[in-house]
Amino acid sequence: xxxxxxxxxxxTLKSWIQSANDPASDxxxxxxxxxxxxxxxxxxxxxxVAIGDWIADLAVLEDARLIDARGTFHASRLNxxxxxxxxxxxxxRIALSALLAHGNATLRDDEALRRxxxxxxxxxxxxxxxxxxxxxxxxxxxxxxxxxxxxxxxxKNALLPNWSELPVGYNGRxxxxxxSGTPVRRPNGQIKLPNEERPIFSACRKLDIELEAGFxxxxxxxxxEPIACEDAEAHIFGMVLLNDWSARDIQQWEYVPLGPFNxxxxxxTISPWIVTLDALEPFxxxxxxxxxxxxxxxxxxxxxxxxxxxxxxxxPEGAHTPTTISRTNFKLMYWSMAQQLAHHTxxxxxxxxxxxxxxxxxxxxxxxSCGSLLESTWNGQRPVKLEEGGExxxxxxxxxxxxxxxxxxxxxxxxxxxxxxxxLPARG
Amino acid sequence: xxxxxxxxxxxTLKSWIQSANDPASDxxxxxxxxxxxxxxxxxxxxxxVAIGDWIADLAVLEDARLIDARGTFHASRLNxxxxxxxxxxxxxRIALSALLAHGNATLRDDEALRRxxxxxxxxxxxxxxxxxxxxxxxxxxxxxxxxxxxxxxxxKNALLPNWSELPVGYNGRxxxxxxSGTPVRRPNGQIKLPNEERPIFSACRKLDIELEAGFxxxxxxxxxEPIACEDAEAHIFGMVLLNDWSARDIQQWEYVPLGPFNxxxxxxTISPWIVTLDALEPFxxxxxxxxxxxxxxxxxxxxxxxxxxxxxxxxPEGAHTPTTISRTNFKLMYWSMAQQLAHHTxxxxxxxxxxxxxxxxxxxxxxxSCGSLLESTWNGQRPVKLEEGGExxxxxxxxxxxxxxxxxxxxxxxxxxxxxxxxLPARG
Numbered sequence: 001x002x003x004x005x006x007x008x009x010x011x012t013l014k015s016w017i018q019s020a021n022d023p024a025s026d027x028x029x030x031x032x033x034x035x036x037x038x039x040x041x042x043x044x045x046x047x048x049v050a051i052g053d054w055i056a057d058l059a060v061l062e063d064a065r066l067i068d069a070r071g072t073f074h075a076s077r078l079n080x081x082x083x084x085x086x087x088x089x090x091x092x093r094i095a096l097s098a099l100l101a102h103g104n105a106t107l108r109d110d111e112a113l114r115r116x117x118x119x120x121x122x123x124x125x126x127x128x129x130x131x132x133x134x135x136x137x138x139x140x141x142x143x144x145x146x147x148x149x150x151x152x153x154x155x156k157n158a159l160l161p162n163w164s165e166l167p168v169g170y171n172g173r174x175x176x177x178x179x180s181g182t183p184v185r186r187p188n189g190q191i192k193l194p195n196e197e198r199p200i201f202s203a204c205r206k207l208d209i210e211l212e213a214g215f216x217x218x219x220x221x222x223x224x225e226p227i228a229c230e231d232a233e234a235h236i237f238g239m240v241l242l243n244d245w246s247a248r249d250i251q252q253w254e255y256v257p258l259g260p261f262n263x264x265x266x267x268x269t270i271s272p273w274i275v276t277l278d279a280l281e282p283f284x285x286x287x288x289x290x291x292x293x294x295x296x297x298x299x300x301x302x303x304x305x306x307x308x309x310x311x312x313x314x315x316p317e318g319a320h321t322p323t324t325i326s327r328t329n330f331k332l333m334y335w336s337m338a339q340q341l342a343h344h345t346x347x348x349x350x351x352x353x354x355x356x357x358x359x360x361x362x363x364x365x366x367x368x369s370c371g372s373l374l375e376s377t378w379n380g381q382r383p384v385k386l387e388e389g390g391e392x393x394x395x396x397x398x399x400x401x402x403x404x405x406x407x408x409x410x411x412x413x414x415x416x417x418x419x420x421x422x423x424l425p426a427r428g
Numbered sequence: 429x430x431x432x433x434x435x436x437x438x439x440t441l442k443s444w445i446q447s448a449n450d451p452a453s454d455x456x457x458x459x460x461x462x463x464x465x466x467x468x469x470x471x472x473x474x475x476x477v478a479i480g481d482w483i484a485d486l487a488v489l490e491d492a493r494l495i496d497a498r499g500t501f502h503a504s505r506l507n508x509x510x511x512x513x514x515x516x517x518x519x520x521r522i523a524l525s526a527l528l529a530h531g532n533a534t535l536r537d538d539e540a541l542r543r544x545x546x547x548x549x550x551x552x553x554x555x556x557x558x559x560x561x562x563x564x565x566x567x568x569x570x571x572x573x574x575x576x577x578x579x580x581x582x583x584k585n586a587l588l589p590n591w592s593e594l595p596v597g598y599n600g601r602x603x604x605x606x607x608s609g610t611p612v613r614r615p616n617g618q619i620k621l622p623n624e625e626r627p628i629f630s631a632c633r634k635l636d637i638e639l640e641a642g643f644x645x646x647x648x649x650x651x652x653e654p655i656a657c658e659d660a661e662a663h664i665f666g667m668v669l670l671n672d673w674s675a676r677d678i679q680q681w682e683y684v685p686l687g688p689f690n691x692x693x694x695x696x697t698i699s700p701w702i703v704t705l706d707a708l709e710p711f712x713x714x715x716x717x718x719x720x721x722x723x724x725x726x727x728x729x730x731x732x733x734x735x736x737x738x739x740x741x742x743x744p745e746g747a748h749t750p751t752t753i754s755r756t757n758f759k760l761m762y763w764s765m766a767q768q769l770a771h772h773t774x775x776x777x778x779x780x781x782x783x784x785x786x787x788x789x790x791x792x793x794x795x796x797s798c799g800s801l802l803e804s805t806w807n808g809q810r811p812v813k814l815e816e817g818g819e820x821x822x823x824x825x826x827x828x829x830x831x832x833x834x835x836x837x838x839x840x841x842x843x844x845x846x847x848x849x850x851x852l853p854a855r856g
Contacts, residue, residue, distance in 0.1 A: 133561075134603050139686060153685075160684050165627050166618055170686035171599035171693075175562050175778045176651055185652045187775030190594055190723065199593050201723045204775075223604055223695070224613045224855070250775065256588050257581075258567060258598035259687025265599075265777035267651070295618065295629045347615030347632075347678065348855075349693035350603045427652070427776075 001281065005090055008032070008097040009282050011410050015100045016108045017118075019052030026406060026415025027051055029100055030282075032093055033238070033273035033416075034058075034078055037124040045127045047073040047081060050273050050417070051100055053121050058092075060117040066106065067095045077131045078274070079354045082218050082237050089218070089237065093278060126272035128179045129240075130216060130354040135174040135268065136344060137212075137244060137358040140167050140335035142288075144363040147375040152252065164292065167335035167343050169360075172244075173265035177356060180271050180419045186397065186426040187266040189250040199253060203426030206248035206380065207395040210361040211312050211371030211403055213330050214242035215337050216274055217355040224348040229300045232338035235351070238274040241310075241403045241419035242358050245269065248374055248394070270356070271403070271419035279414055283307045283407035287336050294339070297346055304336035308416075310362060310405045312371070314386070317398025317422075321387040325376065328362055328369040330405070397425045429709065433518055436460070436525040437710050439838050443528045444536045445546075447480030454834060454843020455479055457528055458710075460521055461666070461701035461844075462486075462506055465552040473555045475501040475509060478701050478845070479528055481549050486520075488545040494534065495523045505559045506702070507782045510646050510665050517646070517665065521706060554700035556607045557668075558644060558782040563602040563696065564772060565640075565672060565786040568595050568763035570716075572791040575803040580680065592720065595763035595771050597788075600672070601693040605784060608699050608847045614825065614854040615694040617678040627681060631854030634676035634808065635823040638789040639740050639799030639831055641758050642670035643765050644702055645783040652776040657728045660766035663779070666702040667734075669831045669847035670786050673697065676802055676822070698784070699831070699847035707842055711735045711835035715764050722767070725774055732764035736844075738790060738833045740799070742814070745826025745850075749815040753804060756790055756797040758833070825853045 007013075008030070014021050015029040027033065027050040037055055038045045047069075048055040058073035067073075069092055072081035082089070099107050107114055139145055142159070145168075149158030162168060178184075186207055190199040218237030221227050227235055244264060251263030287305045308330035313322035335343075340357060361371040370376035373394055377383050380393035395401070400422040406415035435441075436458070442449050443457040455461065455478040465483055466473045475497075476483040486501035495501075497520055500509035510517070527535050535542055567573055570587070573596075577586030590596060606612075614635055618627040646665030649655050655663055672692060679691030715733045736758035741750035763771075768785060789799040798804035801822055805811050808821035823829070828850040834843035 134601065149685075162618075162620075162627075162681055162684065166682065168682070168686055168689075170689050171601050173562065173599050173777055174602075175780055175783075176776075178651070185776055188654075189775045190590075192590075198720065199590075199723070201725060223606070226616075226855070247775065253590055254594065254596070255685070256590065257577075257683070257687070258596055259685070261596075261598055262771070262775040262777065265772075266775045292626065295627070297629060343690070344693075347617045347675065347690040347694045348604075348613055349601055349690065352603055355603075427654075 004094045005278060008093055011412060014102040015051060016102050016104065017052045017054055017100060022052065023411055025052050026413065026417050028412040029097060030409065030412060031275060031279050031414045032096055033275045033279065034129065035273045036076060036078060036127040036129050038127065039119050039124045045076040047078060049096055050121065055119045055121055055124055056096065057117050057119055064113055066099055067092050076127065078129050079131050083353045086218065086234065089276060090278060093276065126179055126181065129272055129274050132174045132177050132354055132356045133352040134355045135172040135177055136169050137172040137360060138167050138169040138335065138340050139360040140333045140340065141360055141363050142334045143365055144361040144371060144375065147363060151379055167340045169340065169344065170259045172268065172358065176265055177268045177270060180269055182269065182421060183424045184245055184267045184269065184421045185424045187247050187250065187262065188426050189247060189262050190253055191249040192253040204247035204250055207423065208246045208248050208373045209312065209401050210244035210246055211310060211326060212242040212244050212358045212361060213308065213405065214240045214270055214356050214358045216240065217351045217353055220352040221345055221350055223350040226345040226348060227341055229298055229338050229342035232341040233277060235341060236277050236337060238276040239280065240274055241271040241405050241416045243269040243401065243403055243419055243421060244358055269419055269421045271416050273417050275414065275416055280306050280407060282409065283414065285331050288332065288334055290334065297342060298339045300338055304338050305331040305333065307331045308405050308407055313402045314392060315400045316386065316396065319388045322402065323387045325384050326368065326370055328364040328371060330362060332364055333359055333362060395423050397423050399423050432522045433706060436521055439840060442530040443479060444530050444532065445480045445482055445528060450480065451839055453480050454841065454845050456840040457525060458837065458840060459703060459707050459842045460524055461703045461707065463557050463701045464504060464506060464555040466555065467547050467552045473504040475506060477524055478549065483547045483549055483552055484524065485545050485547055492541055494527055495520050504555065506557050507559050511781045514646065514662065517704060518706060521704065554607055554609065557700055557702050560602045560605050560782055560784045561780040562783045563600040563605055564597050565600040565788060566595050566597040566763065566768050567788040568761045568768065569788055569791050570762045571793055572789040572799060572803065575791060579807055595768045597768065597772065598687045600696065600786065604693055605696045605698060608697055610697065610849060611852045612673055612695045612697065612849045613852045615675050615678065615690065616854050617675060617690050618681055619677040620681040632675035632678055635851065636674045636676050636801045637740065637829050638672035638674055639738060639754060640670040640672050640786045640789060641736065641833065642668045642698055642784050642786045644668065645779045645781055648780040649773055649778055651778040654773040654776060655769055657726055657766050657770035660769040661705060663769060664705050664765060666704040667708065668702055669699040669833050669844045671697040671829060671831055671847055671849060672786055697847055697849045699844050701845050703842065703844055708734050708835060710837065711842065713759050716760065716762055718762065725770060726767045728766055732766050733759040733761065735759045736833050736835055741830045742820060743828045744814065744818065744824065747816045750830065751815045753812050754796065754798055756792040756799060758790060760792055761787055761790060823851050825851050827851050
């Protein structure tokens with residue numbers, strides 16, 4: 001990381017956009033996450049960067065020759081920009097940081113340009129930031145795997161033998177990944193009730209969330225050419241929050257022997273802003289100790305976890321006060337993103353720009369740090385109390401779930417914004 | 429199906445291209461499968477239709493205004509053409525059938541055009557016919573599921589309870605789907621040997637095939653809007669052969685609880701020609717009896733299986749004579765393609781044009797009708813004998829596997845061509 005890039009991360013850096021200097025803003029000048037947005041003035045989805053309460057329109061800034069990404073900011077997905085490579089991402093970051101920094105007059109004092117280049121976030125519609133060629137979901141929280149194994153298999157052998165040797169993962173359904181704010185329809189499907197001989201066709205009765213973080217591939221690998229663990233982070237563009245909505249009753253019946261399918265394929269929500277790995281650099285921290293020591297292809301030196309605080313709230317339809325149902329941290333994950341990517345490709349599997357990789361449900365050791373209702377309510381047996389009365393074992397129609405995540409710096413935070421979705425009733 | 433379309437299926441129909449009238453050709457005038465090819469004269473991949481020993485260059489024919497697909501035949505994948513819809517596919521089929529039919533002079537006697545529009549198949553390089561947004565693999569052969577369940581779980585309860593209630597499926601890795609002829613590198617990965625406490629990192633020692641058929645989505649569905657079983661076939665563009673290469677030792681260690689991942693993600697080979705569902709219509713046949721009767725959303729009237737004869741050969745490097753290691757038929761599949769698609773979408777999951785859905789390994793009741801070496805050799809215990817001496821428990825480096833499939837008509841056959849791949853040694 002060169003000096004110019006390091007300078008964009010300085011905690012003391014301020015912007016001439018005042019809302020970006022609010023310590024509670026997710027989008028200070030140290031963040032500069034990329035997304036795709038449109039607004040009433042210009043309905044064409046295009047690339048933007050969140051800064052305080054505003055979005056910097058990158059297409060406008062590129063047309064004004066203040067940044068350079070070979071015209072890719074006019075596209076309705078970030079893939080072409082991302083494909084330009086890390087030097088380009090970093091060049092844009094450095095240029096934007098300078099342009100938005102306190103004391104820089106170029107954009108600040110050019111009123112005509114500034115009016116076109118800055119769009120209020122509250123006026124914008126966010127779109128899926130990337131076309132996702134492949135979606136992979138891992139299962140890398142030891143607490144989550146232990147909880148699920150205890151509930152559905154054997155509490156004495158909750159963790160299967162392969163779990164501590166490799167980052168277990170599986171292919172998810174990329175077509176149904178949606179951006180935050182998209183309503184989520186409760187799925188219908190086959191459910192096997194305990195006292196019935198045959199399954200019934202029913203709306204899901206155990207609709208759940210999975211609090212996850214996702215990373216977006218910034219540089220793919222060719223078929224047959226694995227990514228080494230030490231090189232893996234250079235292949236990552238950035239991270240998002242991810243809610244892997246899960247129909248537990250459908251899942252329990254369908255998942256043997258080939259894994260979850262319809263229980264997950266109806267929707268997966270991601271947050272609209274991709275926080276770059278560069279912006280997360282100051283929040284790098286130690287990976288949890290791994291015992292046994294992983295096989296050589298899964299080893300890396302140094303710190304490969306990231307200190308990202310996470311929170312889930314549930315707001316019933318019509319309620320004013322959301323209930324916080326989970327607080328945890330991404331740094332608890334047993335397997336790092338680098339290890340996940342090295343494992344994914346070790347047999348030769350290729351990845352592509354825009355591929356989404358989910359961490360798996362992020363759970364801490366206590367019920368209030370679990371990343372799913374399945375765990376925090378122990379399969380519905382211990383419902384969580386809601387702020388305005390009532391309780392939840394699993395999600396009800398109208399419930400709105402919001403994931404939030406942020407890295408806490410000194411006097412600022414690098415945040416992800418929201419990853420939200422409201423439950424619609426099942427099709428009749 | 430209207431009269432013009434029916435006429436393209438008449439067994440008596442002949443072409444002025446003599447090689448198309450050979451009863452052993454996979455590509456008679458009744459077939460007209462779509463693919464993407466390039467050749468030495470024109471290195472640009474473009475759409476073509478196989479006819480006897482030739483490929484009709486659809487881009488050239490469209491430029492000559494003999495067929496109409498709004499310019500999509502110049503694209504290097506068929507997705508844009510397919511997205512035009514079934515009426516367009518059928519219109520092109522009817523026009524091509526007329527153009528190539530015995531007695532039609534339009535193309536036959538226009539020597540300059542004919543020379544540009546017909547390319548010898550032996551001179552062409554075939555490409556992946558579609559961009560594949562999603563790849564799903566089912567598990568719909570009762571014999572296969574029973575064999576695998578007997579070997580790895582419990583012979584007395586080989587078939588899991590959900591198997592006869594729903595077409596079990598899972599998401600595969602779309603990025604590593606390759607076209608026939610692409611070499612397949614033996615994967616490295618984690619293997620757990622029976623007498624070792626921990627897994628080792630090794631080249632796969634149990635590399636296997638899976639004989640499957642795949643179908644290609646021709647019309648997608650929106651998120652939240654299931655495809656009814658009765659409507660499902662209208663969403664299918666056509667079929668290919670599919671070899672779902674499998675690393676059995678990697679699979680056995682990794683697959684619990686979320687399903688196969690690295691053991692399948694290194695390569696999946698499909699045949700280059702998509703045989704349309706229209707061309708397969710005369711070979712429609714009864715679906716096997718289903719007991720118990722499926723839930724309502726999985727019911728359809730009439731015949732929904734297809735009589736496709738299948739064959740697998742293995743040719744060791746340097747051998748002249750390939751060994752036939754399997755002969756079976758697609759009509760044996762318990763779950764129909766329509767049922768698979770209805771189930772896939774019943775919870776709201778969306779599909780997209782070009783999505784690939786694999787049938788799962790197609791196995792008959794005897795060892796010589798099994799679709800995998802795992803089954804025919806019973807996990808390597810009963811190796812198959814090779815024509816030129818030697819035997820195989822699993823694949824060796826240099827082995828070439830070829831799948832073939834065809835529907836036998838009276839005096840002609842509607843074939844799929846070859847789905848082939850040769851094994852390269854693992855990376856050192």
